[in-house]
Amino acid sequence: MSSTPGTLWLSNATYLNEKRRITVEFSNRETKITKNYDFYPVLFIHKSDSNEKLLDEKINLLGINSFKLLQNKKNIKVIGKNYSKLKELRCYFAKKETFMLEPERQFLLLNGWSYFDLFTLDADIPNKQNMFSFPLLLLEFFESPLDSLITNLRSEDKKAAKQLTNCLLLSNLLAIPFQKVPLKKRHQLEMLIQNSLFLQEKIFPTKDNSNIFISNESVRGRFQNLMELDFSKIWPKVIIKENIGSETNNCACCIPENIYSGNIFPNSLVSVRFLSDAFYYDSRFSDFSNKFHLGNSNKERRLARKAEFLTKNIPIGPFFFGDSYKIPIEDAKILQKEGFAEILPNNNELHWSCRNEKSFLSNAIEMISSKSEKINSNIESYEKIFLHQYKLNALMLLESDLNYYFMKQYSNLLNAIFNKVPNFLLDTKNQYYSKVIAESFRSKQQSLIAEWSEIMKKEGTRIIAIDSFCNKIFIQGEYLTPDFFLKKDILMPICNNHHADFYF
Ligand SMILES: [Zn+2]
Structure with a gap:
């Protein structure tokens, strides 16, 4: 009879080309x-006659x-006997x-597994647990187990503890080995996009490098009682x-019936x-204001x-x-409602x-x-257990x-990634930049x-400043119109700070 090793963490995955298999290592401090x-790894090739x-x-x-070979809508899915054969084939295109992703990542993504996920062995079969727990194990390139390493660092060098923990978490989030975690947020987001493309069996369409106009909108001056919203x-x-x-975008299956269809993007032209x-x-x-200004006479x-009316x-x-x-x-639609213009029935450039x-x-x-969401709910229940057990x-x-600490860092890391999303979508350096995405996203923002x-203006609250990516908005006034966010079925912005006195 074998004894049960309890909980284990996925600590490594290695593809063996000759043997055509993945060896996955599960470990804890003892086992x-x-x-x-x-x-059998896969390679996707764009479907075309040539x-x-x-x-x-x-x-x-x-x-x-x-x-x-297997075909899907737009691509040919080539399953290879092994990875090296696929690499050889890829060279011709x-x-x-x-x-194509590296075989280990392919395997993990397809199984819904990742590095440092928690497992139990049920009848000798690894079974992933739906919770987050600090990996109690020894990684080969460290002298001491991760838990004592991080515990020591937390008292000696908080920043280093955070960096190391973030690497573990990113390895988990991106399904890539600890040593290969990229440090730049842009690269992390690129990897997340790759994982999504892979799971959806898609190839990124050709990159359109043209950027869109981004402005930082603030009213200059000195302000009292500003609220900073996130x-x-x-x-x-x-x-x-x-x-x-x-x-x-502009798919064949959802062509809008008229200009009032709900799936039309607000930057569509009519x-x-x-x-x-x-x-x-x-x-x-x-973006439209800027293009109009550059392309039409009467600039002065x-x-x-603009100077006279202080328009945005x-x-x-x-x-x-x-x-x-x-x-x-x-x-x-607004100008038509106010009687200043009428919408003509044809010659529209809709995006949907x-x-x-x-x-x-x-x-x-x-x-x-x-x-x-999963981590935040885990954090909440963890706190409840502690409060119940240890009271004060x-x-x-x-x-x-x-x-x-591990879960809190994960939550912080994901927030930091969210924070970077607008910047990432508007950044032409991003490997997966798309002008269509940048424009639709910006117009929705x-x-x-x-x-x-x-709506806020009617209640006497006005926007004073918006950062370039619309993450931070400064308002003057009290009323946030919670109904508005409720109706839109989105979260309320978070009030970060109150500034008694502020200059822009
Ligand atoms: Zn559609």
Whole structure:
């Protein structure tokens, strides 16, 4: 009879090319168990006539028995006898036409496993546990077990303790080995996108490098009683809810019936006829304002008007009675309601989201978001247990508890990643940058803030400043209109700080 080793953590995974298998190591401080799994990695190739022809030719060359082909909607999924065969095959194709992850990551993602996940052995079969617990094990490149290492660091060098813990957590989040964790948030988000693409069996569409105009919107001056609100947890929800994406954009299955369909992005352009003379208006969309300004005459008149009326963006105009122009649909609807313009029935440039298929972006954000929810609920129940058991001493004991520290760090890490999402989507350096995503995301941000601002204004609260990525918003006034967020089915922004006196 074998004794049960209790709980174990996934500590390593190694692909053996010749044996065509993955060896997974589960360990704790006393035991190390390895399990072998047969595994055939996959390579995705973009489906096109020329790629299919090339694939046919090269498979014949490399050995027809080494590959198995499966087709999905847009890609050919090539299952290889082993990884090296797939790498050989990949060499014949343009890199952007293919997509392949290292075999260990493929295996872990397909199993829903990752480094430092907690397991029990049930009848000798590893069974992943649905909880987070600090990995009590010895990693080969450290002298002492992780728990004593982190405990010591926490008293000697808090920053180092945090860095090391973050590496463990990122290894878990990204399904990559501890030693390969990238330090830059952009690279971490890129890896999360890769994981999402892989699980959805997609290849990233060709990168469109053109950037969009980003402004930092603040009113200059000295202000009293400002509230600083944090919107960073709202944007991931918006991405998921609106299914923002590039490959799902303007899909064939969800063509809007009319301009009032709910899946139309607010930056879609519609033609309007203006019904007023020497007319200007303030667009909700800074990217559009900027483009209009650069592409039309009367620049000085617009700039003078901006200075006179202290508008957020450069005004759009001047228009005269009967002029027609293509403007963002949300601007058009407001102008029509106010009687300044009428929407013309044709010549629209609509952008819409898909209601049937999740985009790889919203899929990736949802993976982080659900992880964050799970951890926060774990933290909550952990706190409850401590409070129940230790009453007044609970807080002090939690403070030094390693599991609690681990979960809290995870929650912080995921918040930091959320915080980076807007920046990441608008950053052309991002390997998965897409202009379509940048534009749809930005238009949703600006439309939501504009709508919210209108409602708050009626209650005497006004927006004073917005940072470039709309994570931080400074308002003057008390009323936050909770109903607005409730109706939109998104979280309320978090009030971070109250500033008695502030300069911009
Ligand atoms: Zn669709």
